[in-house]
Amino acid sequence: MSRIRVLVGTRKGAFILTSDAARRDWQVSGPHFGGWEIFHIAGSPANPDRLYASQTSSWFGQVIQRSDDGGATWNPVGNDFSYAGDPGTHLHYDGTPKPWAFKRVWHLEPSPTDPDTVYAGVEDAALFRSTDGGQTWQELPGLREQQGAKWMPGAGGMCLHTILLDPANPARMVVAISAAGAFRSDDGGVSWKPVNRGLHSQYIPEPDAEIGHCVHRIAMHPARPETLFMQKHWDVMRSDDAGESWFEVSGNLPSDFGFAMAVHAHDPDTVYVVPIKSDSEHYPPEGKLRVYRSTAGGNAWDALTDGLPQEHCYVNVLRDAMAVDALDPCGVYFGTTGGQVYVSPDAGDHWQAIVRDLPAVLSVSVQTLS
Amino acid sequence: MAADLDRHTVRVVLPYHLTTLARCSTSEVELELAGPVTLAAVLDALEAAYPMLAGVVRDRATGQRRPLVRFYACQDDLSNSAPDAPLPDAVAAGREPLIIVGAIAGG
Numbered sequence: 001m002s003r004i005r006v007l008v009g010t011r012k013g014a015f016i017l018t019s020d021a022a023r024r025d026w027q028v029s030g031p032h033f034g035g036w037e038i039f040h041i042a043g044s045p046a047n048p049d050r051l052y053a054s055q056t057s058s059w060f061g062q063v064i065q066r067s068d069d070g071g072a073t074w075n076p077v078g079n080d081f082s083y084a085g086d087p088g089t090h091l092h093y094d095g096t097p098k099p100w101a102f103k104r105v106w107h108l109e110p111s112p113t114d115p116d117t118v119y120a121g122v123e124d125a126a127l128f129r130s131t132d133g134g135q136t137w138q139e140l141p142g143l144r145e146q147q148g149a150k151w152m153p154g155a156g157g158m159c160l161h162t163i164l165l166d167p168a169n170p171a172r173m174v175v176a177i178s179a180a181g182a183f184r185s186d187d188g189g190v191s192w193k194p195v196n197r198g199l200h201s202q203y204i205p206e207p208d209a210e211i212g213h214c215v216h217r218i219a220m221h222p223a224r225p226e227t228l229f230m231q232k233h234w235d236v237m238r239s240d241d242a243g244e245s246w247f248e249v250s251g252n253l254p255s256d257f258g259f260a261m262a263v264h265a266h267d268p269d270t271v272y273v274v275p276i277k278s279d280s281e282h283y284p285p286e287g288k289l290r291v292y293r294s295t296a297g298g299n300a301w302d303a304l305t306d307g308l309p310q311e312h313c314y315v316n317v318l319r320d321a322m323a324v325d326a327l328d329p330c331g332v333y334f335g336t337t338g339g340q341v342y343v344s345p346d347a348g349d350h351w352q353a354i355v356r357d358l359p360a361v362l363s364v365s366v367q368t369l370s
Numbered sequence: 371m372a373a374d375l376d377r378h379t380v381r382v383v384l385p386y387h388l389t390t391l392a393r394c395s396t397s398e399v400e401l402e403l404a405g406p407v408t409l410a411a412v413l414d415a416l417e418a419a420y421p422m423l424a425g426v427v428r429d430r431a432t433g434q435r436r437p438l439v440r441f442y443a444c445q446d447d448l449s450n451s452a453p454d455a456p457l458p459d460a461v462a463a464g465r466e467p468l469i470i471v472g473a474i475a476g477g
Contacts, residue, residue, distance in 0.1 A: 035386075035387060036387065057387065057426075058438060058475070059385075059387070059436065059438040059439060059472040059473070059475075060387060060388065060391075060426040060427070060436065060439070060472070061425055061426050061429070061430075061436055062425065062426075063391065063422070063426065076391065076422040079424070079425045079426075079430070080424075080425065080430055081430070082430065082431060083431075101431065102430070102431060
């Protein structure tokens with residue numbers, strides 16, 4: 001009998017939500033690390049009891065926690081994210097050079113095959129890897145060689161927030177940085193190249209520049225890794241050649257600004273986004289919380305509203321706060337800055353709140369356990 | 371013997387979040403030090419005894435006090451004292467603790 005474990009990171013701790021396959025009755029555990037910001041929790045596909053959590057604080061900095069029993073107990077592991085060599089400078093908001101300085105881990109991406117290997121996307125933007133279960137971390141510095149001196153932070157900081165590992169090709173990975181853009185490696189992270197052709201951003205000096213685009217999220221279906229979906233600052237984009245070229249698929253969305261994005265577990269052409277009104281107003285258009293689903297790989301989108309508030313709703317859904325499970329029908333999950341975590345056990349047709357009053361949700365990831 | 375005279379038992383009070391991170395049952399811990407009792411020496415001893423506190427009081431890259439962490443002892447704010455300056459005799463003698471505080475900040 002399958003079970004579902006939802007790992008929720010919030011502004012004030014971590015919560016673990018569990019259910020059987022019906023996904024109607026949920027047990028809530030937490031807060032773990034109460035009072036700390038938990039930017040992300042992720043489970044190893046190779047050993048689902050192995051979890052990694054990014055625990056951060058403006059006061060006390062970065063801690064990485066590891067669990068080897070599915071979140072029942074945790075132990076702090078390594079938190080030394082030292083850049084390789086002299087990292088030099090990147091651009092500050094005002095265009096002046098600013099020394100690279102580690103601030104926090106935004107995203108953890110465990111290897112699909114080795115529980116001890118995990119990648120960390122950090123602010124100021126860089127990619128780190130651990131091969132010893134998080135005890136030590138090594139930067140993959142080839143990424144910052146891609147014009148890193150010209151990278152500039154987005155409004156949320158200069159964060160590497162998306163790490164996609166190609167399950168069919170272990171040498172290939174795609175990352176995204178706000179606001180530098182998307183980058184791909186085809187040699188296991190040694191060398192990188194920008195993959196932003198086709199992106200158009202009015203708010204940067206060269207709207208079609210090779211770097212500088214504020215990518216909010218990229219999603220990939222593991223069975224079709226060459227197809228990527230991107231929620232950019234504005235615009236929902238698609239690539240069918242692993243990022244070599246992008247085209248817009250915003251179609252009939254009420255707003256193509258947003259953060260979160262996910263792909264259906266069993267249908268690579270079914271994708272979900274949560275439109276947000278604008279970069280100045282981080283809440284749903286018309287105060288209606290709507291997930292939009294395209295079953296055609298973009299362009300044609302349907303609003304999913306059953307069970308979601310359709311008036312007076314002014315929450316945000318952050319970039320790492322949407323995920324799917326692997327059951328059939330596919331479950332879809334997202335968390336809000338208002339502290340709700342919603343589930344749809346039927347691919348988006350109907351929604352219910354698992355919890356309503358958590359601290360602001362920063363991240364949601366899902367494990368399907370057998 | 372001179373070596374014994376140079377050994378100290380220093381008391382350190384941790385803020386709540388570091389007490390829980392270090393899994394201490396109380397906020398006050400005792401540290402054994404050899405040599406001069408300075409801020410740097412106490413923090414070195416603290417991180418040696420509790421490795422999970424490395425990087426959360428002092429920045430990993432710079433070794434400097436994290437901006438929202440403060441140090442107090444004997445009614446004095448020692449946050450901006452030189453790391454190698456001697457701490458008050460009462461701290462070195464274990465009569466008073468070095469207090470690590472998370473600054474009141476934010477809303």
